[in-house]
Amino acid sequence: MLGTILSLRPKGADWLFSAKTFTASILALYIALAFDLDRPVWAMATVYIVAHPLSGVLASKAVYRVLGTILGAVAAVIFVPNLVNAPVLLSLVLAIWVGGCLFLSRLDRTPRSYLFMLAGYSAAIVGFPCVADPGSVFATGIARFQEISLGIICATLVSHIVFPRHIGPVIAARIDGWMGDITKLAEQSFDPETDANVLHNDRARIAADLGELHGLALHLGYEKSGFAGRTRQLQALQSVIAALLPVFYAIHDRLLALKAQQGELPVDVENILAGISAHIAAPDHDRARITALHAEIDAFAARVAGAKDWAGLLQVNLANRLHRLIDFHDDCRTLWEGIRAGTVPEDVLGRWQEGAKASALHRDYSAAFRSGLTAVIATAIVCGFWIASGWPSGATAAMMAAVGASIMSFLDNPVPALKGFIRYTALSVAVVLIYSLVILPGIDGFALLVMAFAPYFILLGVLMATPQTYGFGLAMLVNVVMILNIDTAYSSDVATLLGGGIASLAGFGVAAIVTAFVRVVPVDNFIRGMVQANWRDIAGIARGTFNMPRMVMIRRLLDRQGLILPRLAMAASHRETLIRVMPEVSIAASLYDLRRIRLFVEPHISSRIDVLLRNIARHFEARLDDFNRAPDPKLLAEVDNILRLVNDMTDGAQRQKLLIPLVALRRTLSKTDAPKLDRTAEIAANPALLSPRMGEIA
Template sequence: MLGTILSLRPKASDWLFSVKTFAASILALYIALAFDFDRPVWAMATVYIVAHPLSGVLASKAIYRVLGTVLGAVAAVVLVPNLVSAPILLSLVLAIWVGGCLFLSRLDRTPRSYVFMLAGYTAAIVGFPCVGDPTAVFATAIARFQEISLGIVCATVVSHTVFPRHIGPVIAARIDGWMGDVAKLADQSFDPQTDAEALQNDRARIAADLGELHGLALHLGYEKSGFSGRTRQLQALQSVVAALLPVLYAIHDRLVALKTEQGDLPDDVKGILAGISAHISAPTHDRARIWQLHREIDAFADRVAGSRDWAGLLQINLANRLHRLIDFHDDCRTLWDGIRAGDVPADVLDRWQESARAGALHRDYDAAFRSGLTAVIATLIVCGFWILSGWPSGATAAMMAAVGSSIMSFLDNPVSALKGFIRYTALAVAVVLVYSLVILPGIDGFALLVMAFAPYFILLGVLMATQQTYGFGLAMLVNVVMILNVDTAYSSDVSLLLGGGIASLAGFGVAAIVTAFVRVVPVDSFIRGLVHANWRDIAGIARGTLNIARMVMIRRLLDRQGLILPRLAMAASQRETLIRVMPEVSIAASLYDLRRIRLFVDPMIRARLDVLLRNIARHFEARFDDFDRAPDPRILSEVDSILRLANDLVDATQRQKLLIPLVALRRMLSKTDAPTLDRMAGQVASTTSLSPRMGEIA
């Protein structure tokens, strides 16, 4: 950490953030001291806890903290007086409350999760110190609410009035970057020679950004920028960008297959691709050009509509995907232009509204349960030792066990962060001793106190402006504030300070140990869990038991891909797993379409489709126990058989609706050969087909 700190080169905005935060904390402390609040340091510490360089993030975090504090305080007021005579039961109930709230917090992948986490450990902070005097719990709850609210008001007022930095421009810059990334990805996808792994990395990076911005957009309702109140529209835009990724993947795949079949792309295909590329890269949105491109694709589709060979079927599928790409990109540009102008067309917004909701994001129930269980166990262990030993500082240790189990729970492996927090807490105790024994005895008046605090707090506040040093800066500031416990009159009880510091270290230590045994999951296992979740959804789609909208399904699968990407640095062996995910999105979409189309096709084809869907579902379910299981060779044979039946249909509309998902599915099952579409030759092929290479992509 020391090397990271020394290598920092803070910008002027970082120093401004630190000075603003310090000013807000001093304002909160001054008001709390003036009104003789019970714990003025709570107000000061709250300023640093909610501090953020972006005013919208700070405001939303502040509101969620108030709501969580109210819920936790109410829980403590209800539980402590009624259960104080049964300390074991009280400890159990408070521990379950902390764990249950943390479980709900981990399921909510938006900034609102802060409400549940705060509700959990606030009950511990208010409740445990009042075990010896349950009559004080209501006064303690009121005091915590007052002081936290004061800190939040001070932080919010200063952030929004003194050189505010809004989140709207940050999101706008990110979306403009998306538009450039999509244009670049389209150009690369239109070239069959583009390296597949480079394409996959670009798609995965965009998918990862989508998950991050889904949460950032929620903060827009808490600031007055040009994008205030545009959260729903921005989330709909993110859904459209997510929808573009599998379409571009499918186009690239069909172009690769077509070039393999024919040696080169048809001239009209090259012309259409060049036109689409120019349209996507254009600085303005030309709607007349959109209709012209659709007409060119229709002319191309009419030329190949009667094709019966594999190259012709690939082109039928390609035409469909090109239409979809233009439509999705049109919605993308329409939404973005409408958001900037403050007028988003209702029909476009409605089309993407469902897939923009939180239900389209992955929820990790296993990680949430482990986090909650960790908080329960850690809190109970400390409470048990406190009850048996009569430890005077046991309440502080129990509080810190609950807090330590909660605040780092969003990390895959919180242990290293908790270890760091323990080290920083120990350093903070040393700083407190210097202030308490050397500096504060000579302080006479609030002005001198501010001058004594300013160098340390402003310097450490700068570290909070950078992600790499945020944890160190926050720990060194909040722990110094809380342990120093500044009040209206100076008092220095070294034994009390050391007792509180040791108890804090013990609480965090227990939280770290329990986390290491219960919460931590190896990165490889975490990635496999995400892949298993995808397989579970694909099996559910094939069986018809997962009833969600098509774009919600695609968004959820892509969200998991975005979660896999940042973890590959710690699990390089799983890179092949990431490469499988995008084809699985295409498989899921094809199965979704086939399940819907089967209701309107010939009964014989419907029966064959049902067999195919069941076998694919069984394959993905079997892979839960055998990660690299190769599919049953009959699956490829069944697809080829149905493809031949669909290819011979007289009804042109029904034929095309069947061929489009079947061709896509056939390409995902095997990229190394083409199906035999002749009826008689197909009967021989179905008896001699080898196991498909589905294992590498499915």
């Protein structure tokens, strides 16, 4: 950590953030001392806990912290007086409350998750110190609410009044960057010679960024930037960008197959691709150019509509995907221009809102359960030792166990962070002793106190502005504030200070040990879990039990890809796993379309599609137990059989609707060969091949 700190080069914005946060904390401390609140340091510490360089993020975090504190205090007021005569039961109830709230927090991937987490450990913070005096729990709950609310109000006012930094421009810069990425991705996807690794990485990186935008956009309602109130529109834009990724994948895949079949791309295909590239790269949004491109694709599609060979079917599918690309990109630009202008067409917004819902994000119930269980066990262990030993500082240790099991739960492996927090807490005790024994005895008045605090707090506050050193800065500030326990009169009780510090270390230590045994999941297992979650959804789509809109389905699969990407550096062996996520998105979309279209086609084709869907469902269900299971060759054979039947259909409209998902499915099942669509010679030699039937397979 020391090397990281020494290598930092703080910017002016970092120093401004630190100075603003220190000003807000001192204001909160002054007001708390003036009104003789129970523990003024809670107000000061709260400022640092909710501090964030972006005013909108701070405000939303503050609102949810207040609500969580209220809910936690209410729970403590209910539990403690009624169960104080049964300490074991009270400890168990509070531990289960902390764990249950943390479970809900881990399932909610929005800023609202902070509310549930705070409701959990706030009950521990209010409840455990009042076990010896249950009559004081209501007063303690009110005091904590007052002190935390005061800190939040001071932090919010200073952040919004003194050189506010809004989240809107940050989001705007991010989206402008995405528009450039889409232009680059189009050029890469239109070239069959593009390096596959580059394409995989670029698509996956955009998918990973989409999840971050979802969270950032939710903060817009808490600030007054130019994008305030545009959360719904920005999330719709996010859905469009997500929809573009599988379309780019499909186009590149069809071009690869077409070149493999014919040796080179048809001239009219190259001309269309050049026109679309120029359109996407153009700075203006020209509707006439969009109309002309659609007309050019229609003319191309009409020329290949009656084709019966595999290259012709690939071009039919390609034409459909190019139409879709232009429409999606049109909506993307329309939404972004409308958001900046303040007027988004309702029809465009309506098309994409469904995919922006929280249901489109992956929820890891297993990780949430383990996080909750960790909090229950850690809190219960400390409480058990406290009850058995009569430890005077047991309440502090129990509180810190609950807090330690909660605050780092968003990490895959919280143990290193908890170990760091333990080290920083020990270092904080040393800083507290210096302040308590050397500096504070000479302080006479609040102005001198501010001067004594300023160098340390402003310097450490700068570290909170950088993700790499945020944990160190926060721990060194909040622990010093809480252990020092500044009040209206100076007192230097070294035994109490050390007792509180040791109890904090013990609480965090137990949380770290329990986390290591219960919570930590190897990154390999996490990636496997994400992939298997995709397989369960694909099986559900094939069986018809996945009852969600198409765009929600695509967004959820891509969201998991975004979750896998940042972890690949720790599990390079799973690179191939990420590469096949995008083809699985194509499989899911094809199955979704086939289930819908089969209702309107001839019975003999519909029945075959039903059998195919059931067999694909069985295949993905079997892979949950056999991770590397290869597809049954009969699956590919049946897709080819259905393709031949569809290829001979006389109803052109139905034929084309079926060919689109079937060609895509055929390409994802096998990229190394082409289906035999004309088997006249084979059938003449063996009439049994005329109408092969496929049975149920595993």
